[in-house]
Every structure is written in C-alpha cells, then in structure tokens.
Amino acid sequence: MAEKQSEASNPFPLRIILADDNPLDRMIARRVLKALGYSGDEVCNGVELLHAVRTQKYDVVLTDVQMPEMGGLEATRQIHGYYPPEERPFIIGVTSENTGSDRQLGLAAGMNVYLTKPLQREELAIALSQVMQPQTLNA
Structure with a gap:
C-alpha cells in the first residue's frame, strides 16, 4: 500500500484508495494523483476494496468498474449499504x-x-474538487 498523503504536500488533503486489477492502470492513476499532489492506498478488486473501507476511513474511492471477484459497481452498492450518507x-x-x-x-x-x-x-x-469541504473530511 502507498503511504498516506501528507497535509504539507497538499493544502486539501484527502485519504484516497485506488481499486483496479490492471497494474498499468494503477500506475497511470498513481501518476495522475501524484501530479495533483495526492497519493493513496491500492487494492486489486472490489473484495479487497470493501475490506479496506471497512477497516480504514477514506475520503475518496477511485475504483475501476470491471474487476475480478467483485467489480466497482457491486462494491459501490455495498459501500452505500454499509455507510450512512454522512460517513x-x-x-x-x-x-x-x-x-x-x-x-x-x-x-x-x-x-x-x-x-x-x-x-x-x-x-x-475536477472530480476531486467536488469532494466535501476540508472540515467535513474523514480523519
């Protein structure tokens, strides 16, 4: 897993997790996140994603839609079932x-x-700019 984003490197820190089964796509996403001043944890499928979001608070989930074991659509549905909207x-x-x-x-x-x-x-x-204001982010 990648290291947590430090507040010093970005005035609007976000705890991000990336879920993608393709190593090349994860590398591209890592580079794009880094260019924006972010880093994140990484998993390879929806099952791992669900485990991660249930054990660690994340502000943003960046997920591939089609992955083995469980895709991003089903993982998203389960995240919605697990968390109330404010969390x-x-x-x-x-x-x-x-x-x-x-x-x-x-x-x-x-x-x-x-x-x-x-x-x-x-x-x-643009997508990350739509995330909640800093005072309402998960710690």
Whole structure:
C-alpha cells in the first residue's frame, strides 16, 4: 500500500484508495494523483476494496468498474449499504467503456462521478474538487 498523503504536500488533503486489477492502470492513476499532489492506498478488486473501507476511513474511492471477484459497481452498492450518507466516501468510478448507459449504471450504483480511461489529470482534478469541504473530511 502507498503511504498516506501528507497535509504539507497538499493544502486539501484527502485519504484516497485506488481499486483496479490492471497494474498499468494503477500506475497511470498513481501518476495522475501524484501530479495533483495526492497519493493513496491500492487494492486489486472490489473484495479487497470493501475490506479496506471497512477497516480504514477514506475520503475518496477511485475504483475501476470491471474487476475480478467483485467489480466497482457491486462494491459501490455495498459501500452505500454499509455507510450512512454522512460517513460515505466520495466514489469515483473509472472504466474504459464510454457509453451513456455505462455512465448511468455507475451513477445508479451510487458513484458520485464516472470517468473514462485513460485517466486524465484535468478530469480527476475536477472530480476531486467536488469532494466535501476540508472540515467535513474523514480523519
């Protein structure tokens, strides 16, 4: 797992977890996050993601939609079932599929934002800017 984002390197620190089964996609996401001043923990599927969010508080979940064992859609549904709205992390779904119906499925599952691969710095910056104000973030 990556080290926790330090407050010194970003005035708006976020505790982020990245879930993606593809090592190349994780590397790209890591680089984009780093370019924005963030780092995060990493897991390879939805089962690992659920375990992580139940044992550690995260402000943001950045998850691939299609993964083995459990994809991001089902993981998002379970996160919504596990956390009340005020404690739920902001969920950003990421996929290589770029159709309106896929986006609708992601949003219907409870994802706050739905982005397509390859992950773009500007798009992720906009998505992260939608996260709650610093005083309401999880510690």
